[in-house]
Amino acid sequence: MLIPCPWCGDRxxxxxxxxxxxxxxxxxxxxxxxxxxxxxxxxxxPNPKGTMAERWVHTxxxxxxxxxxxxxxxxxxxxx
Ligand SMILES: [Zn+2]
Numbered sequence: 001m002l003i004p005c006p007w008c009g010d011r012x013x014x015x016x017x018x019x020x021x022x023x024x025x026x027x028x029x030x031x032x033x034x035x036x037x038x039x040x041x042x043x044x045x046p047n048p049k050g051t052m053a054e055r056w057v058h059t060x061x062x063x064x065x066x067x068x069x070x071x072x073x074x075x076x077x078x079x080x
Pocket of ligand 1: 006008062
């Protein structure tokens with residue numbers, strides 16, 4: 001699978017590390033969030049069959065973080 005690094009171009013996936021789901025919203029009022037709310041924010045992530053926003057880091061290249069949209073079925077990648 002080729003992953004398009006915004007700075008280096010298309011590279012093999014072996015050069016990257018997966019960083020988890022992107023666009024996870026931080027609690028709007030962290031002082032009043034209860035334990036259940038924090039647990040959802042920290043531990044619960046989407047696991048769709050289809051497109052998903054993800055964070056990746058180019059560990060064997062420029063070492064920069066970026067987001068992309070990946071289809072979890074076909075592995076088709078589009079820039080975020
Ligand atoms: Zn790069």
